[in-house]
Amino acid sequence: MTRLILPICIISLLSGCQDANPAEREWKEQLYKNLAIVGARNWIVIAESSFPAYTGTGIRTMVSDKTSDEVLLDVLNMLEEEAHVVPRIMISSELRSVTEDYAPGIKRYRNNINKMLPGRQHFELMSRTINSLIEDAARQFNVLVIKTKTSLPYSNIYIELDSGYWNSESETVLRKSLEAKDAANRRAAQDRVLDVPLVPGATPAPQGNKENPPMPGAPASPADNLPELPRENRQPASPSGDKAPGVPPPPIRDPLGRKTAIARFS
Template sequence: MEREDLDPGLVREIQALGNRNWIVIADQSFPLHTRRGVRTLIVDKEIPEVLGGVLDVLESQQHVSPIFYRTRELNFVENDAAPGIDSYRTAVDEALRGHHIRDFQYRYLSVVLEDDSKIFAVLVIKTKTALPYSSIFIELDSGFWDQKSEEQLRKKMESSPGS
């Protein structure tokens, strides 16, 4: 799936997000959150397709840089228990186009998302994927200011008189 295949309203929602916001490309069983600031959209596509389109949109934006997470549990789900999981993993890797993805336990990602959703927007794109632990979590970081620049700034401020 490419950006052009995404609903224009969804593209605008992604473009409106900024630093510290989250996007979850979720499987069918992902819970519907009732918290204000969490918006859920339903699409009739599989996670890898949606991931490719979302990545196209994010790569066209200067103001954000995506950090990708998946559940650690996914690495241990076998194809015998969840038919299609091996091809799903391959399709996600292809959709990421070389972007690094970090693995954390589902419970940890859920807690972080719940905590951040108290003050930052979360966009949940619920797909038709029906595989365990298959949701992809995307944390948006600043696209024009990296961690190294922030650390240098803080160090400079600390050494400045009157700080």
């Protein structure tokens, strides 16, 4: 009896190591390969069955036979296992207002999603706002779309990826530190420039008479360099315009010491 039980146990253990559903194993392998490629600023959309197909070159689409909440659980588990990116989950705010009367199963779906949100970054935004974010991101970055078999309105789940080891908060702190250092360096450089003494240039030597410099703005002439005549030799002009009577010049001594008068001519 014991010999029969042992082989049966071994066979059951070996069969348990393999997935009972080959399609499930293939799906997880495909999902793992795609998630290994994406990184910070990439997006993952876990979409309902009627989600439109984007034509952008950065859009990669996968198809799953699971529901959106099941795919979300698989994606989160794989992302957290890799740990190189951190998911930020976005849910359409319209999902909260959809009633069971118009969308049977929506209440159960909401409850399943809400169980996975605590402890993870998540936001509620209007669907048109999220769609505009996806369209802008698709112009520059890759977007992975996983279409599921869920058929509920506003059930799309959007995941924006961020770096798992360097998030936006770390980047903000780094930028503020760099800006503070740059401002300090600019202030130090400005202080050094202002502290340098100015070297005065060579001042040209003044020309002409130092005692009677020319008036500002007056043109320079050769006469400015001539010696000034004695005041007693100057003859002021009369008001009538005629020459004022001259003052007899002093006598000139000849070499013999005699005084010689200078004749005046009228």
